[in-house]
Amino acid sequence: MRSLGAVVAVLSLAFWGCEKKAAPAPAPTKAPEVAAAPAESDTILIGEVGSLTGSEAAFGISTKNGIALAVEEANAAGGVKGKKLEVRVYDDQSKPEEAANATTRLITQDKVKVVLGEVASSNSLAMAPIAQEKKVPMITPSSTNPKVTEVGDYIFRVCFIDPFQGFVMAKYARDELKFGKVAILKDVKSAYSVGLAEVFERKFTEMGGKIVATESYSKGDSDFRAQLTALKKQKAEGIYVPGYYNDVGIIARQAKELGVKAVMMGGDGWDSDKLFELGGAAVEGAFVSNHYSAEDPSPVVQNFITKYKAKFGSVPDSLAALGYDSAQVAIEAMKRAPDLSGPALRDAIAQTKDFQGVAGKISLDDKRNAVKPAVVLKVKDGKFAYVATVNP
Amino acid sequence: MLRSLTPVAIAIAVLALVQVLLNTFEMEFVSVLAMKVGISVILAVSLNIINGMTGQFSIGHAGFMAVGAYTASALTLTLADYRLSFLPPALSDQVYFVLALLVGGAAAALAGFLVGLPSLRLRGDYLAIVTLGFGEIIRVVVQNSPSLGGSLGLNNVPGYTTVAMVWFWAFVVVLLAFRLSQSPHGRALWAIREDEVAAEAMGVDTTGYKVRAFVVSSFFAGVAGGLFTHYLRIATPAKFDFMLSMEVVVMVVAGGLGSTTGAATAAIFLTLLPEGLRTLFRSVGPEDGSWADKVDQVRMPIYGLLLVIIMLTRPQGIFGRHEVWDRWLKPKKKPVPA
């Protein structure tokens, strides 16, 4: 109907000049989406979009495991409102456009109540406008770019944001490592990397340090020697590489090969065992900021690790922990909400306060972000070792 | 004039009715499918003008799609804050959208002209590689334009695309392709396809005709790009890569190089098939949906094999250069030049 109006309007513009001749009655505003009519099934569908294949597959799989664990526990405890929960996962092949596609499918075809995902900020940014438009709440477990939740009031996250993460690493590099000159190598194909690099540069400069060079790559490249050679000339003490594990591993190796001696630093995108497989000895001694450390002795964390190990046979990384947290926040909100319509669920999620998640206490602020401490980890003997905690 | 406007008027009426029905019954998923299919049809039919009718093998269609997509998206994003005061907001948006699509199409057509003029002097396989190269260069240029969001692309593109809008354009391109193929202009294209040297000897300005065909094809690729980004709500350079071009090529080749209805049929079929399979596997496949997830991954290798098999068994494609109904209409149908 709207298009008819448009076409008639265009024709009228073309034939009779652009004034007057208002098109026929305006289209009836879109049918109300509130659709509170409860689906007459005995399960509640939770949608998940994740990179199960492609360059960041390790992220998607960890997150999926975390979510599966949370849902399994919730179902064992009787489900929500007398119904069982079911997760429907779509793979986005680590591509934003596929993430958008998957979100559309989850909402229009499967009619999920809430969407969980994605890890990479670029992908979450592709999903958010769709969830917002269709008024389905979306919780991203681990997208740290601030723009994600700025899309609208249906978009939430259970992790800290990049202005904080960038600050943490800049502060650590300046105060603890005493670096004066740092170079940056960022992935221009990821919103996460670009955003984090920008924050780091600003904070580090504010603290009196100097950014001596900024180079870029695109995720999926396999030869980084040209950029590293250009960086090497600057004699930086550290190189900040806010990228994803699969590229970082290769970058570290080639840096070593070229005789780059600077200390590598990064963010939560490094967090996967694949990093050690790809990077080998070359990533030893690097520092990263992250959401949680598996060495945290608190019972919540250790309990989660035991359960996760029993089910999946590996130590959960922070993506798994955040996936678990995001599903728990969603489930808790479903329990509290009067019904499962989009607006009701949104309000319930927004009220989340002091929720004890595995990766720290979650209180959502008025910008729908979680405010949480970050940890700094050091790569030692092929795994991440805890170094320090930085509070916001 | 009246003769050429009647079908358009009928189409608009029918599409409007369909849109009203879809909105009333809230058939969101059907709408999504219909939009996807329609965009594929526009792409396939427009590429067929080059690859089928003119016999020039372009594998850079995604590049022109990108030009249109980015131009249209940038325009609607800039205009999003304004509205025509004498129209209700929704309608004003659609007016902007049509405007953006036309500008996007024009930009793509211009790109097609700039690319076509030098490269259409090349023949056969070299032309194919050069169109691929241009497609990639367009992508890299977009990637390096901070105003277009660089590699991250444009987010939050308004979701203006509607089923009626998509199918209106699909209708226009199909109608145009038919009229073109039966016009003197179209005959020149067919002549170039059959034997370029002979056509030139007969006085056909081959380069001129090829460039014009390229421009028309690019225009609709640009429109399809605009429709696509306003459906997906994001424009990223990575989407408009070689793979997307190849998907369209597969549709054209499978449908039959030179058959408009063939290309459209193949586009509909190849777009619906993965969706259908996915739904099927959800209901009958293993519980965890692993088969359904595989559908998207298996699609590309199967397209590859499909190309090989079609070339080996039926190189002219399923319909050849015939239209779907030629089998029944052949005896009496004698196209009258306009």
Added chain:
Amino acid sequence: MYGFLQHVINGLAAGTIYALVALGYTMVYGVLKLINFAHGDVMMVGVYVGYAVAFLLGRDSLGSTGSVLLIFAASMAACALLGFLIERFAYRPLREKPRLTALITAIGISFALSYGFQLDAQVNVRGTQVTLLPGAAARAFPEIITPVEWLNIGDGEVVIWNRQVISFLIAIGLMVGLQYLVFRTRFGRAMRAVSFDHRVAALLGIPVDRVIAMTFMLGSSLAAAAGLLYAIKDTSVQPLMGLYVGLKAFVAAVIGGIGHVPGALVGALALGLCEEFVVGYTNSSWRDAVAFGFLIVVLLLRPEGLFGRVQAEKV
């Protein structure tokens, strides 16, 4: 200055790989007048074969000369077989058809291989998981040649590794060998005859099918060698690696004049250096535009390439 030197070394290392792949392109084009689009993907398959062999050998036995030779031999043999099969079943039936038909087929094969290898397929054989298809994620390629620093100027300012030199020497060696093969042997003479006109060659008693099949096998095993050197250089392997390397090698072959062996080497080294300088001194995201920009300029200004000869079109 040191930076510039290091850039030159990096560029030559990249160019060497393009050169080896481009040799295969050039040979096949010379004989069949076919752009073998799937060449890069055959290379990718070769790398995965090498990966599998290295994996089976185990970490401890890597690094020895024997294991390197074994990996190269297995990978090259597998690719020769693959090249043979592709030629026999996909290209040979189309030899008398328009050239475009074969090109579309080649693109189809390229797609089937590069996207087929992105699938995950594992089977369980008596308790051990056997991976049939590797999946899309990049994997670390094992260090089958133990890296040794051969040259280190100014305390790590300029570093040359053994494998860079080895790759370069292999590329030069293979090119000389190929030149000898084409111009000094019976087989080479047959190749050139087939290239000139395969119908006439057949009339003269040259076994055209066998010559073409041999050319394909030779080109494919060259690709396998190139692929392994590439994987050693960049320490990783992923299914899409063949697509772009293949395209760039094709560009290199066109720059040098397609069908011309030393031309391919010169074109490839020029391309490698050019890419390196563009990334090193400007912005990395222009890298892919360089090759295609080069290609378009060459095709528009001098379609026969730097060293090629103009051929009049037969009507």
